[in-house]
Amino acid sequence: MLSKNIKVLGIESSCDDTGAAIVDSNLRILSNIVISQNEQHKPFKGVVPEIAARSHMENVKLAVNNALLEADVSLNDIDVIAATCGPGLIGGIIVGSMFAKSIASVLQKPFIAINHLEGHVLTARLTNNVPYPYLLLLASGGHCQYVAVLGLGRYKILGQTMDDAVGEAFDKVAKMLNLGFPGGPEIEKKATMGDENRFAFPMPMINSGNCNMSFSGLKTAVRLKIEQIGINLSDQDICDVAASFQKSVTEIIAKKTKYAIESYEKFADGKNLVTAGGVASNKLLRSCLAKVAENYSYNFVAPPVKLCTDNAAMIAFAGLERFNAGKIDSIGFKPRARWGLEDL
Ligand code: KG4
Ligand code: ZN
Numbered sequence: 001m002l003s004k005n006i007k008v009l010g011i012e013s014s015c016d017d018t019g020a021a022i023v024d025s026n027l028r029i030l031s032n033i034v035i036s037q038n039e040q041h042k043p044f045k046g047v048v049p050e051i052a053a054r055s056h057m058e059n060v061k062l063a064v065n066n067a068l069l070e071a072d073v074s075l076n077d078i079d080v081i082a083a084t085c086g087p088g089l090i091g092g093i094i095v096g097s098m099f100a101k102s103i104a105s106v107l108q109k110p111f112i113a114i115n116h117l118e119g120h121v122l123t124a125r126l127t128n129n130v131p132y133p134y135l136l137l138l139a140s141g142g143h144c145q146y147v148a149v150l151g152l153g154r155y156k157i158l159g160q161t162m163d164d165a166v167g168e169a170f171d172k173v174a175k176m177l178n179l180g181f182p183g184g185p186e187i188e189k190k191a192t193m194g195d196e197n198r199f200a201f202p203m204p205m206i207n208s209g210n211c212n213m214s215f216s217g218l219k220t221a222v223r224l225k226i227e228q229i230g231i232n233l234s235d236q237d238i239c240d241v242a243a244s245f246q247k248s249v250t251e252i253i254a255k256k257t258k259y260a261i262e263s264y265e266k267f268a269d270g271k272n273l274v275t276a277g278g279v280a281s282n283k284l285l286r287s288c289l290a291k292v293a294e295n296y297s298y299n300f301v302a303p304p305v306k307l308c309t310d311n312a313a314m315i316a317f318a319g320l321e322r323f324n325a326g327k328i329d330s331i332g333f334k335p336r337a338r339w340g341l342e343d344l
Contacts, residue, residue: 085115115339121136139167167184169218172219177238203252290302
């Protein structure tokens, strides 16, 4: 007998994008709506939590309605409701998860509380059907970590940043250069017109012998260089700083990925190197990771850019995996601003 096709509605609201998506058990993304708040946060060159929470409140219903419309289904066709319940900005998380709980409660359907990081971690299983175990580099605005993904909810952190997340470093350097928000794509754009060898920025912890990282000193070195150039900072200087910074970041990550592979191989053997998170959309970073993977005879998987940055399809898919594993949550699940992968 054919098993029923399950449809999961996912809601994402942990930072500055309101997302709603529907994914089915044939791994089809029936819809994936992202309502960006970039315009609201742009004047502040960073995410303002109160503005984010208010915008999620204004947008969540529209996002869900559009996700239903795009998928051409009604709420009654949805079998499972999944929502990000942390980590992230708690105001937005409360808005999205409360909305999801209300739907689940009215429809009498299972509710699943998703860890946002797990959404990123599992994306490559949705897009490329990657089997467990695999090595993952999660590179986002709030995190930078190497994770041995051993199975659903079985994550071992092999190394991580000791200070700033890599996306945070991109955003802060973009702010210093007076570029737009979010900073990562702006730096990447300027870097294409810059000389990456003009400035030799430091690579902190490069010889630490493990896959822990640090980006704070690099960021400070960039600030000092910009201050040194002073008011004469030209368009070409901006492009050269962006390119040199991006080169340092990718060289750090390339080297740390080698350490991460060696550490991962001590207890897992699936030869897949996967990346996820907003910074994983960076083309130079992707090509560096692909080279490292090739040197170790690993398969390299990077989901499409739209599914690297925050989205609700990854939340719906994590919901599907959890539902299939019988991991259902109570409607009383408390949202969490802090929630590590190893706490799952
Ligand atoms: O995963 P994400 O969308 O949100 C978090 O969970 O943090 O990641 C956002 C981060 C931001 O810091 C943004 O500047 C960075 O990802 N980012 C990039 C690129 N696109 C987004 N960084 C470098 N290059 C990019 N193309
Ligand atoms: Zn994210």
